[in-house]
Amino acid sequence: MTSSFIHPALIMIVGACLLPMVRGPFRKPYLFLVPLLTFIDVIYLSQHAGIYGVFQFMDWPLTFGRVDRLSMIFAFIMSLMAIIATIYGMHVEDEWQHMAAWFYVAGSLGAIYAADYITLFLFWEMMAFASTFLIWARKDEEALAAGYRYILVHTFGGVILLLGFVLRYQATGSLSFEQLNVSSPELYTWLIMAGLMLNAAVPPLHSWLPDAYSKATAIGAVFMCAFTTKTAVYTLIRSCSGFEVLIYLGVIMAIYGIIYAVMENDVRKLLGWEIVSQVGYMVAGVGIGTTLAINGACAHAFAHILYKGLLFMAAGAILTTTGRQKLTQLGGLYKKMPATMIFMLIGGLAVSGLPLMSGFISKSMIITAAFESHLLWAGFALTLVSSGTFLAAGLRLPYLIFFGKNNCSQETWEKAEDPSWNMQLAMTIGGFLCIFLGCYTPFLYNMLPHTEVVFHPYNSYHLSETIQIMAFTAFGFFMLRKYVMPKETTSLDLDWFYRMGGRAFLWTVQNPLQWFDNVVGRFYKSVGINCLMITSAFWSWFDWNGIDGVVDGTARCVRAIGRRVTIVLQRGEIQLTIYYTISFVAVILVAYVWS
Amino acid sequence: MIVNLIDYLQDRLRYVAYACYAVMAFILIWSMTVDTSHAHTWAEKMIPGFWALFGLGSCAIIIMVARWYGKSGIQAREDYYDK
Numbered sequence: 001m002t003s004s005f006i007h008p009a010l011i012m013i014v015g016a017c018l019l020p021m022v023r024g025p026f027r028k029p030y031l032f033l034v035p036l037l038t039f040i041d042v043i044y045l046s047q048h049a050g051i052y053g054v055f056q057f058m059d060w061p062l063t064f065g066r067v068d069r070l071s072m073i074f075a076f077i078m079s080l081m082a083i084i085a086t087i088y089g090m091h092v093e094d095e096w097q098h099m100a101a102w103f104y105v106a107g108s109l110g111a112i113y114a115a116d117y118i119t120l121f122l123f124w125e126m127m128a129f130a131s132t133f134l135i136w137a138r139k140d141e142e143a144l145a146a147g148y149r150y151i152l153v154h155t156f157g158g159v160i161l162l163l164g165f166v167l168r169y170q171a172t173g174s175l176s177f178e179q180l181n182v183s184s185p186e187l188y189t190w191l192i193m194a195g196l197m198l199n200a201a202v203p204p205l206h207s208w209l210p211d212a213y214s215k216a217t218a219i220g221a222v223f224m225c226a227f228t229t230k231t232a233v234y235t236l237i238r239s240c241s242g243f244e245v246l247i248y249l250g251v252i253m254a255i256y257g258i259i260y261a262v263m264e265n266d267v268r269k270l271l272g273w274e275i276v277s278q279v280g281y282m283v284a285g286v287g288i289g290t291t292l293a294i295n296g297a298c299a300h301a302f303a304h305i306l307y308k309g310l311l312f313m314a315a316g317a318i319l320t321t322t323g324r325q326k327l328t329q330l331g332g333l334y335k336k337m338p339a340t341m342i343f344m345l346i347g348g349l350a351v352s353g354l355p356l357m358s359g360f361i362s363k364s365m366i367i368t369a370a371f372e373s374h375l376l377w378a379g380f381a382l383t384l385v386s387s388g389t390f391l392a393a394g395l396r397l398p399y400l401i402f403f404g405k406n407n408c409s410q411e412t413w414e415k416a417e418d419p420s421w422n423m424q425l426a427m428t429i430g431g432f433l434c435i436f437l438g439c440y441t442p443f444l445y446n447m448l449p450h451t452e453v454v455f456h457p458y459n460s461y462h463l464s465e466t467i468q469i470m471a472f473t474a475f476g477f478f479m480l481r482k483y484v485m486p487k488e489t490t491s492l493d494l495d496w497f498y499r500m501g502g503r504a505f506l507w508t509v510q511n512p513l514q515w516f517d518n519v520v521g522r523f524y525k526s527v528g529i530n531c532l533m534i535t536s537a538f539w540s541w542f543d544w545n546g547i548d549g550v551v552d553g554t555a556r557c558v559r560a561i562g563r564r565v566t567i568v569l570q571r572g573e574i575q576l577t578i579y580y581t582i583s584f585v586a587v588i589l590v591a592y593v594w595s
Numbered sequence: 596m597i598v599n600l601i602d603y604l605q606d607r608l609r610y611v612a613y614a615c616y617a618v619m620a621f622i623l624i625w626s627m628t629v630d631t632s633h634a635h636t637w638a639e640k641m642i643p644g645f646w647a648l649f650g651l652g653s654c655a656i657i658i659m660v661a662r663w664y665g666k667s668g669i670q671a672r673e674d675y676y677d678k
Contacts, residue, residue: 258657259657259660259661259664260661262657262658262661263661263664263665263669263670334597334598334601335598338597338598341597342597371635376635376636379635380649383649383653384649384653384656384657387649387650387653387654387657388653388654388657391654391657391658403601459633460629460630461629461630461631461632461633461634462633464622464625464626464629464646465646466646467622468622468623468626468644468646468647468649468650469646469647469649469650469653470650471618471619471622471647471650472619472647472648472650472651472654473650473651473653473654474615475615475619475651475654476650476651476654476655476658477654477658480654480655480658480659483658483659483662484658484661484662487665487670488672488673489665489670489671489672489673490670490671490672490673490675490676491665491669491670491671492668492669492670492671492675493669499676
């Protein structure tokens with residue numbers, strides 16, 4: 001059986017590596033074919049659950065392919081979204097973007113099938129690095145800076161995860177990626193959870209998301225909105241389900257995200273904030289941890305990838321054709337972009353949970369799970385957020401882009417049009433799936449990991465509840481809409497600390513540290529150098545006159561004595577020389593005899 | 596086609612609003628006839644149109660909190676980080 005295992009991530013990686021060589025008329029079919037093959041592989045694997053791809057690496061067995069119902073549903077939606085997003089980006093000539101996107105998808109699929117922390121970490125980092133290039137591909141200064149912030153934050157998260165699983169290895173001797181003991185959490189449990197949480201954009205580790213997604217390229221954001229956070233939700237389900245703190249964090253996250261979404265002016269940042277809010281539902285579901293809640297988290301992740309992808313595709317269409325993504329520079333576009341408007345409305349209504357749409361059948365599972373676990377406050381808070389979601393994405397966003405006051409400049413208005421065929425095709429697939437999931441519930445429900453759970457979203461009470469909330473939210477929006485008009489502002493968030501913290505660090509380096517360095521430099525110059533000069537001048541003098549004086553003086557003395565002796569004794573007269581010599585010998589003889 | 600429909604409706608906003616009010620009234624009346632055995636709390640069973648009130652209240656709370664929060668200094672000038 002193992003021989004028939006081809007890792008779906010491998011298909012994406014090989015596909016990405018060969019992509020630059022496939023040119024001209026072959027490029028577009030190739031772009032469609034590789035994600036399709038991956039998708040077929042994922043479906044094939046889902047029929048053959050088991051453990052595949054086990055390799056021994058030093059002391060540790062690495063498991064690349066754990067295929068069970070949980071990994072199956074996530075791999076299914078990821079590879080499906082890879083097809084849709086690649087179709088959406090088919091017109092893009094820049095092969096680097098496609099390669100980065102496919103490596104990113106491969107990272108996500110690899111992390112989903114990984115059964116040990118080393119493999120998970122490998123693919124986790126692959127995701128972070130590949131997606132950074134989707135931001136940098138925008139090639140302006142803002143995107144460059146946002147990309148650096150993104151990669152730094154994710155590296156930080158990766159290091160926390162690494163720290164966590166290394167500590168766990170030390171404590172338990174196991175590297176297998178499985179459910180942690182959340183009832184008595186150790187330090188490593190918290191660290192692993194924090195590392196995974198950063199990718200799920202759980203506060204206070206969430207600010208990277210709206211920042212990065214609003215700066216990425218149009219197709220980059222479509223890929224990014226699907227993979228990072230939902231892969232993180234998968235890993236949280238795998239390791240931390242039932243961790244109570246996640247309920248609180250999830251609810252806070254849902255509320256926090258929606259408040260920022262209502263304030264936001266930048267279309268894609270608004271959608272980013274809404275991801276934070278929607279992932280809050282999933283995180284809360286993971287925290288509740290009952291079978292219904294886990295099924296709900298999976299179903300919501302599945303539905304969320306499709307409708308959020310659709311919303312980002314519509315926003316990307318507006319960005320691509322008009323070059324604008326601020327609400328204060330858009331408005332009244334229904335005349336120019338009717339198809340885009342319909343897709344954005346479908347996405348907006350699906351995220352709001354309108355009956356017969358995907359959000360309705362997935363979100364309600366988590367809320368019901370909260371009520372059934374007697375977490376009334378969580379249930380009511382999440383229902384409140386669903387009203388806010390409709391307000392932000394179902395009403396405010398389409399109203400300000402397509403209706404409302406026309407803020408478009410002449411240039412924007414002229415450029416605005418429905419996007420190219422491939423973008424419309426991708427949006428059609430996404431829109432169809434949003435409605436299909438909502439209308440035909442078994443399609444999604446049969447894929448969920450806990451098969452024993454039975455859930456029926458379409459009962460009259462639940463329908464009445466949802467429709468009441470939506471109708472009166474719409475009424476509230478209509479009455480209070482002047483308070484949510486976009487303003488040309490940026491909303492400060494926790495990224496303030498690292499953006500300004502970085503700046504404070506730079507200031508500290510540039511000012512006090514630089515000053516200190518200058519002072520030391522000047523002190524050294526005036527005092528140090530002079531001292532050194534004086535000292536060396538002294539030693540030079542001492543060497544010349546002292547040491548050399550002694551050595552040379554001795555030599556000079558010997559030479560002077562020698563010369564004098566020579567002058568006296570060697571006159572060149574033989575008789576005197578003989579006289580001196582004999583006298584000298586005589587003196588010595590006399591002295592010898594006498595003694 | 597859809598553009599014409601929207602233009603048509605925009606010219607008759609008053610009637611659209613009336614239609615919406617009628618739909619809201621219908622939803623409220625319908626909600627009182629619905630079987631409440633699936634309700635989670637007593638409030639849902641006792642208060643007619645509970646979720647309508649909840650929806651309206653949520654919407655107002657979120658808008659007002661966002662407005663207050665934004666005004667408290669969170670909404671800064673667009674070039675805040677470029678200074």
